[in-house]
Amino acid sequence: MAETKNAPLVDIRHLKKYFNITVGAFQTKPLKAVDDVSFFINKGETLGLVGESGCGKTTVGRTILQLYKPTGGEIYYDGKPVKTKRDLKEFRTKATMVFQDPYSSLNPRMTVSDIIAEPLDVHDLCKTKEERRERVLELMNYVGLNSEHASRYAHEFSGGQRQRIGIARSLAVDPEFIVCDEPVSALDVSIQAQVINMFDELQDKLGLTYLFIAHDLLVVRHISDRIAVMYLGKMVELANAKEIYDHPLHPYSKSLISAVPVPDPKIARANVRIALKGDIPSPLNAPSGCPFRTRCQYACDKCAESMPEFKEVSAGHFVACHRTAEIND
Amino acid sequence: MSLLEVKNLQTSFFTDAGEVRAVNGVSFNLERGKVLGIVGESGSGKSVTAYSIMQILADTGKIVGGSVKLDGQELVGAGEKVMRTVRGNKISIIFQDPMTSLNPTYTIGHQLMEAIMLHTDRNKQQAYERAVEMLKLVNVNEPERRMKQYPHEHSGGMRQRVMIAMALACEPDILIADEPTTALDVTIQAQILELMQSLQRELGMAIIMITHDLGVVAQLCDEVIVMYAGSICEQGTADEIFYHPCHEYTKGLMRSIPSVDSAGTKLKPITGTPIDLLNMPKGCPFAPRCDAAMKICIQQRCERMQINDDHAAACWMNVKAAMERQSDEGEEA
Numbered sequence: 001m002a003e004t005k006n007a008p009l010v011d012i013r014h015l016k017k018y019f020n021i022t023v024g025a026f027q028t029k030p031l032k033a034v035d036d037v038s039f040f041i042n043k044g045e046t047l048g049l050v051g052e053s054g055c056g057k058t059t060v061g062r063t064i065l066q067l068y069k070p071t072g073g074e075i076y077y078d079g080k081p082v083k084t085k086r087d088l089k090e091f092r093t094k095a096t097m098v099f100q101d102p103y104s105s106l107n108p109r110m111t112v113s114d115i116i117a118e119p120l121d122v123h124d125l126c127k128t129k130e131e132r133r134e135r136v137l138e139l140m141n142y143v144g145l146n147s148e149h150a151s152r153y154a155h156e157f158s159g160g161q162r163q164r165i166g167i168a169r170s171l172a173v174d175p176e177f178i179v180c181d182e183p184v185s186a187l188d189v190s191i192q193a194q195v196i197n198m199f200d201e202l203q204d205k206l207g208l209t210y211l212f213i214a215h216d217l218l219v220v221r222h223i224s225d226r227i228a229v230m231y232l233g234k235m236v237e238l239a240n241a242k243e244i245y246d247h248p249l250h251p252y253s254k255s256l257i258s259a260v261p262v263p264d265p266k267i268a269r270a271n272v273r274i275a276l277k278g279d280i281p282s283p284l285n286a287p288s289g290c291p292f293r294t295r296c297q298y299a300c301d302k303c304a305e306s307m308p309e310f311k312e313v314s315a316g317h318f319v320a321c322h323r324t325a326e327i328n329d
Numbered sequence: 330m331s332l333l334e335v336k337n338l339q340t341s342f343f344t345d346a347g348e349v350r351a352v353n354g355v356s357f358n359l360e361r362g363k364v365l366g367i368v369g370e371s372g373s374g375k376s377v378t379a380y381s382i383m384q385i386l387a388d389t390g391k392i393v394g395g396s397v398k399l400d401g402q403e404l405v406g407a408g409e410k411v412m413r414t415v416r417g418n419k420i421s422i423i424f425q426d427p428m429t430s431l432n433p434t435y436t437i438g439h440q441l442m443e444a445i446m447l448h449t450d451r452n453k454q455q456a457y458e459r460a461v462e463m464l465k466l467v468n469v470n471e472p473e474r475r476m477k478q479y480p481h482e483h484s485g486g487m488r489q490r491v492m493i494a495m496a497l498a499c500e501p502d503i504l505i506a507d508e509p510t511t512a513l514d515v516t517i518q519a520q521i522l523e524l525m526q527s528l529q530r531e532l533g534m535a536i537i538m539i540t541h542d543l544g545v546v547a548q549l550c551d552e553v554i555v556m557y558a559g560s561i562c563e564q565g566t567a568d569e570i571f572y573h574p575c576h577e578y579t580k581g582l583m584r585s586i587p588s589v590d591s592a593g594t595k596l597k598p599i600t601g602t603p604i605d606l607l608n609m610p611k612g613c614p615f616a617p618r619c620d621a622a623m624k625i626c627i628q629q630r631c632e633r634m635q636i637n638d639d640h641a642a643a644c645w646m647n648v649k650a651a652m653e654r655q656s657d658e659g660e661e662a
Contacts, residue, residue, distance in 0.1 A: 052514035052515070052516060052517075053514055158602050158603075160602065161602070188370040188371055188541065188603070189370060189541060189543075189582055189585050189586060190370060190581060190582065190585050190598055190599035190603075191598075191602070192585065192598075193584075193585035193586070193587075193596040193597070193598030193599075194598040194600075196587070196596055196598075197595055197596055197598060200595065215514065215515065217515065218544075218586065218587045218588065218589070219587050221587065221589060221592055222587030222588075222591050222592050222596070223587075223592075224592075241592060242592070245589065255516060256515060256516060258519075259515045259516045259518065259519035260515060260544065261518070261519075261522070261542060261544025261545050261547065261548050262544055262547060262548075262588075262589075263543035263544045263546075263547050263571070263583070263586050263588070264547055264571060265547040265548075265567045265568055265571050265572075266568075267547075268544065268547040268548040269548070271548075273519050273523065275519065275520060275523065276516050276520070278470075279484045279486055279487065279517070280484075280514075
């Protein structure tokens with residue numbers, strides 16, 4: 001495993017996605033959902049992406065797969081840029097997505113086998129009907145669905161099983177890289193654990209690389225090799241999963257990690273939470289400089305003037321904060 | 330006498346497909362100033378238990394048996410007139426979704442004052458003052474300006490604060506919180522839980538916390554009830570439940586949550602899917618999913634058995650083992 005985890009498979013440089021929002025009758029204003037985000041994902045690795053709602057984590061996932069057209073920045077896959085339509089078509093046979101909501105992401109008019117085979121049909125990957133059927137059954141087997149489920153419709157399944165169908169669909173083109181957008185947050189605890197294990201097993205078996213987007217930090221900590229934290233469209237910290245949990249450097253990561261409810265009464269009662277003031281500002285009126293400064297207890301004048309650079313402070317540990325050195329003595 | 334005594338509560342929904350026993354023989358006592366957590370997955374009957382206490386069930390739902398006593402007064406069958414004096418005054422509820430539980434066409438102030446004027450004999454001016462005071466209590470900044478705003482102008486966390494302010498405006502003895510933080514982000518969740526905790530200490534009310542998040546339970550609750558398929562599988566103090574779980578379902582739940590140390594290892598999930606309430610088995614409802622199920626589990630349902638003063642469970646294997654272990658310890662001591 002160690003060797004395969006070295007080369008960056010996905011390399012994102014200065015990714016930007018602005019949405020134009022109508023304000024007033026004739027005016028639009030850019031909403032900076034993702035603003036200058038750079039990171040890479042190694043082959044065979046899981047990168048967890050966490051942050052609160054509205055921080056742009058889902059937009060990052062969708063923009064990488066170009067479900068949204070990026071406003072700026074480059075996406076390199078396996079060393080090659082993804083730019084032209086032809087690049088994109090090829091890229092999409094290697095990179096797929098699992099969506100958050102297992103209820104709205106499956107077409108209620110299609111049978112399970114048609115849902116799973118849709119990517120095969122789009123990319124023309126199966127020559128005969130027989131081949132297509134075999135492939136669908138193989139995929140269903142991967143995700144633990146019975147072959148007799150193939151002719152049923154999505155509404156006949158529970159949330160956990162629907163998510164399995166969604167995962168089977170994302171595996172159809174035999175991808176190397178999967179963007180998992182909150183794939184377990186709509187599921188019950190016991191089902192969630194089954195699906196998390198399945199992601200683990202599929203990764204071992206098929207050598208997959210994941211971008212795992214979630215807001216549940218315990219889940220992300222469990223599944224990820226490295227974790228990136230986003231706030232208001234910017235990436236504020238990125239490090240090894242254990243490192244970021246044990247020694248978070250950015251004030252936002254610190255409070256985020258301290259806010260996780262630990263399922264152990266003694267630890268939970270002793271836990272000192274770093275409470276944040278107020279709510280996330282609207283991304284339409286993002287604060288100048290560092291986006292976190294309005295809620296940060298360490299904010300100073302410099303934070304209002306300029307956005308801190310996202311730089312490596314120790315091996316593999318990136319953080320964007322002017323006062324990293326001062327507040328982590 | 331306990332503040333709230335629920336005995337053998339049974340609630341069914343009468344649907345076209347048949348009778349769904351959503352709550353099937355739930356009993357518990359709630360003392361003044363305590364926090365009780367009810368944990369379970371979707372469909373376990375935790376919310377229906379709360380709605381039955383408040384008697385705010387949907388039209389198809391009906392309490393078919395059992396009793397709910399508030400301060401010694403029987404509520405089941407007491408009639409709508411009595412319930413109207415109970416709801417809001419003595420028991421308040423906050424719902425999961427702060428986005429839909431406020432009326433979008435009225436201002437926050439209007440809705441708060443309406444609740445206050447309905448339940449107390451304050452006049453408009455007094456109600457306004459009380460509403461502002463309540464908003465201050467739940468840490469809403471600029472309460473006077475917020476009073477004039479509509480729900481869509483507030484964030485999710487802010488709306489949940491308004492809901493809490495409304496629920497607490499008449500100083501109820503019991504606050505039922507039905508997944509109050511599930512729709513919120515972690516940092517906002519931490520703010521709301523902290524707020525509930527400090528209000529509970531300040532006002533001395535009892536809280537029934539309904540949640541699927543064991544982390545929230547660990548942080549907040551004195552006592553815990555674990556529900557599965559409409560009945561209680563285990564009940565006890567938080568420490569007992571977390572450190573000495575005595576039901577296979579509770580154990581399975583604990584194993585299913587990723588912890589800080591579980592990275593790199595496999596979780597041990599509960600196999601299978603939750604049970605269909607229309608086709609309940611004869612024996613233990615959890616037996617079809619239980620790895621440790623024995624013959625008796627399939628044939629006969631285990632009644633609730635007391636393990637010690639702080640702990641009761643309904644699981645054939647674990648209860649016997651726990652009791653033996655305790656009597657051994659007792660002899661040794």
